[in-house]
Amino acid sequence: MSLEKFKSLHKQNQPLLIANTWDVISSKAAEKAGFQVIGTSSHAIANILGYEDGENIPFEEMFFVVEKIAKSTSLLVSADFESGYSDDPQQVAKNVEKLVDAGILGINLEDGLTNGKDRSLGDISVLTDKIKAIKSHLQSKGKDIYINARIDTYTTKHLDAINETLKRIKAYEAAGADGFFVPLINTDEDIKAVLETTQLPLNVFMKDGLKTYEEFAALGVHRISYGNGLHAKITEATNKAFDDLMKTKSLK
Secondary structure, rough: HHHHHHHHHOHHHEEEEEEEEHHHHHHHHHHHHHOOOOEEEHHHHHHHHHHHHHHOOOHHHHHHHHHHHHHOOOEEEEOOOOOOOOOHHHHHHHHHHHHHHHOOOEEEEEEEEEOOOOEEEHHHHHHHHHHHHHHHHHOOOOOOOOEEEEOOOOOOOOOOHHHHHHHHHHHHHHOOOEEEOOOOOHHHHHHHHHHHHHHOOOEEEEOOOOOOOHHHHOOOEEEEOOOOHHHHOOOOOOOHHHHHHHHHHHOO
């Protein structure tokens, strides 16, 4: 029932604004503020545990934090799952089953590959095979999860980003994806092209330099997230707080 509720929130009159959190404290704050859904930020969780973003954190450590978050809140929870913490689709499916058993209703699963600080676009078959493996494995156990297929055509600056995006949408939808996350897509024309290609929900990214929530809403997108954005601001505030304490020797 909760999964159906989660899916229904992508069909509201206004886009679903995701609360990207990284620990129990931030998740409780999101719940108190009135958010409907938590989306754990893999970037933020990696950073608080001393790892760089880009699937450098082991799955077990990411899972530990995500499970704590899920148990701390009554909100629906989706997990940013990078590329699944394995190159083996069957292992990715087993990792996802652990999330389902912990109460996670959705995942972001990406087709971008990170090598150090360099990011490249994986072959279309890589994410296709992972989606198929996840859906098949869960179905065999009477389970399911919302797969938000992340398409990294814009983050990797593909030369023909929109047409490559549309091609991947068709392949991932056929494989069993439930929705699409296309970070950094921003022009009216490109967003409209995506919405005309699929009936599945579109998730976009909110940050300085991109459209506002209201502008995205006017175009008809279904879901908006901001990744590590809020955690970065909290980190800046923490740095300033310690600087001020050192300078003033006071908490005032």
